[in-house]
Amino acid sequence: MASIYARQKNEEGKWRYLRVNIGRGRRPADLTGPFYLRTSIDGRMQWVPAGDTLEDARDEAKKHEATVKAEARGLAVEAQSTNRLSAKIAAFLAETKANKARKTHLAYANAMRYFVQSCKRTNVEDIKREDMLSFKTHLRDEDLSETSVYNNFLYTMIFLKWCGTHAGVKKNDWPAKPEREPEEYSDEEIEKLLVAADTENIKTKSPRHKRSHQGEERLLLNSFLCSAMRSGELEHLTYGDVDFKNSVWTVQPKMDWKTKTRGSQRDVPIPAWLTKRIHQRMTDGNHQRADLIFPSRDGKPDRKLLNVVKRVAVRAGLLKVVKHDNGKRILVGIRVDDHKFRSTAITRWLRDGVAPQDVMAWVGHKKLDTILRYAAKVNVRKLETRKRAERTFAQFANVGD
Numbered sequence: 001m002a003s004i005y006a007r008q009k010n011e012e013g014k015w016r017y018l019r020v021n022i023g024r025g026r027r028p029a030d031l032t033g034p035f036y037l038r039t040s041i042d043g044r045m046q047w048v049p050a051g052d053t054l055e056d057a058r059d060e061a062k063k064h065e066a067t068v069k070a071e072a073r074g075l076a077v078e079a080q081s082t083n084r085l086s087a088k089i090a091a092f093l094a095e096t097k098a099n100k101a102r103k104t105h106l107a108y109a110n111a112m113r114y115f116v117q118s119c120k121r122t123n124v125e126d127i128k129r130e131d132m133l134s135f136k137t138h139l140r141d142e143d144l145s146e147t148s149v150y151n152n153f154l155y156t157m158i159f160l161k162w163c164g165t166h167a168g169v170k171k172n173d174w175p176a177k178p179e180r181e182p183e184e185y186s187d188e189e190i191e192k193l194l195v196a197a198d199t200e201n202i203k204t205k206s207p208r209h210k211r212s213h214q215g216e217e218r219l220l221l222n223s224f225l226c227s228a229m230r231s232g233e234l235e236h237l238t239y240g241d242v243d244f245k246n247s248v249w250t251v252q253p254k255m256d257w258k259t260k261t262r263g264s265q266r267d268v269p270i271p272a273w274l275t276k277r278i279h280q281r282m283t284d285g286n287h288q289r290a291d292l293i294f295p296s297r298d299g300k301p302d303r304k305l306l307n308v309v310k311r312v313a314v315r316a317g318l319l320k321v322v323k324h325d326n327g328k329r330i331l332v333g334i335r336v337d338d339h340k341f342r343s344t345a346i347t348r349w350l351r352d353g354v355a356p357q358d359v360m361a362w363v364g365h366k367k368l369d370t371i372l373r374y375a376a377k378v379n380v381r382k383l384e385t386r387k388r389a390e391r392t393f394a395q396f397a398n399v400g401d
Contacts, residue, residue: 004057006031034120047116048086101258111155129168146178182374184344196316228345228363231338235301239282240289247275264364350378
C-alpha cells in the first residue's frame with residue numbers, strides 16, 4: 001500500500017511530513033490530518049492530498065495502489081472523480097507542458113508543489129477562500145520573496161480558473177504585486193564586462209574552453225545587450241533565425257521549444273556590426289542554417305548561458321564569490337541576469353528616441369504601461385525636464401539667506 005504522511009508543524013513552526021505506520025499489527029502514531037500520499041506527477045515527486053482522517057487516507061492509498069498496478073499492466077484507468085485535485089493538477093501540468101515554454105511549465109509545476117503542501121482538500125470543488133488565504137500564508141512561511149509569493153499565488157489562481165472556479169477569492173485577498181524598478185547596466189559596467197570577456201578568452205588554456213574561440217563570450221554578451229532577448233530565446237536562436245541582409249533576428253518557436261507567449265514571437269533589429277560577427281562565426285565554423293548559435297557542448301540548447309555571463313562578471317570585479325555560513329558559495333555584487341539586459345536595451349532605445357510602440361514590438365511586450373514605466377524613468381532624468389521642474393520653485397531659492 002502507498003505510504004501515508006501527516007503534515008504537522010515542528011517546534012520551530014515549520015511544516016514537516018511524518019510517515020504514518022499502518023503496517024499489519026501496528027498501531028499508527030497519534031497524528032491528526034491533513035494526510036497526504038507521496039507520488040509522482042508529471043515526472044516530479046508531489047504531495048497529494050488524501051483527506052482529513054486516517055480512514056480517508058487509507059482509502060486513497062488503496063485507490064492509488066490499484067491505479068498504479070492497473071497502469072503497469074497497460075490498462076486504461078478512469079478517475080473516479082474528474083474533479084479530484086491530484087487528477088486536475090496532473091492534467092493541468094500536462095497541458096502547460098504541451099502548450100507553454102519549458103520555464104513557464106516548470107513555474108506552474110513549482111506553484112502546484114507549494115499548493116498541495118498547503119491545501120488539504122481532496123476535490124477541487126471543495127477548495128474555498130480560506131484555503132487560498134492559508135496558501136498565501138504558507139508561501140510567506142516558506143521565506144519566499146514577495147515577487148515569488150505573488151507569482152505562485154497567480155499561477156495557482158490560473159489553475160483554479162482552468163478548473164472552472166475562483167474559490168471565492170476577493171481582490172483584496174491577493175498578495176501585493178511588487179513592481180521592480182527598471183534597472184540598467186551603466187556604460188562603465190558594460191565596458192568592464194566586454195573587456196573581461198575578451199581578455200579571458202585570449203588567455204585561457206583550460207580544456208573546458210577548448211571549443212571556445214577568441215571573443216565568443218563577448219559575442220554572447222553583445223547578443224544579450226543588443227537584442228534584449230531572454231536567455232531561453234538566445235539558447236534556441238539558430239543561424240536560420242538571422243536575416244543577414246537586413247540585420248534582423250527573429251524569435252520564433254522550434255519543434256521542441258515554445259516562446260513564452262505568442263507575443264514573444266517577433267523580429268528584432270540588430271546592429272549590423274553584431275550580425276556581421278554572427279555571420280563570420282557561421283562561416284568560420286562551417287555551420288548550417290539549422291545550427292544553434294550558442295549551443296552546449298553536446299550541440300543542444302545551452303541552458304547555462306547566464307552562468308557564462310556571471311563568470312565574466314566575477315572576472316570584471318562586478319561580482320564576488322563569498323562563502324556562506326552554510327558552506328555554500330554565493331555571488332554578491334551587482335544584479336546580473338537576462339532581464340537586466342532587456343531593461344538596459346529598452347532604456348537605451350527610449351533614450352535615443354525610439355517610439356515606445358516600436359520598442360514594445362522588439363521586446364514582445366503587450367501592455368503599453370510596461371514600456372511607459374521605462375519612458376518615465378528616462379524622461380525624469382533628462383536635463384530639460386529637470387530645468388523645467390527647477391523653474392517652478394526658482395523664486396524661493398534664496399529666500400531667508
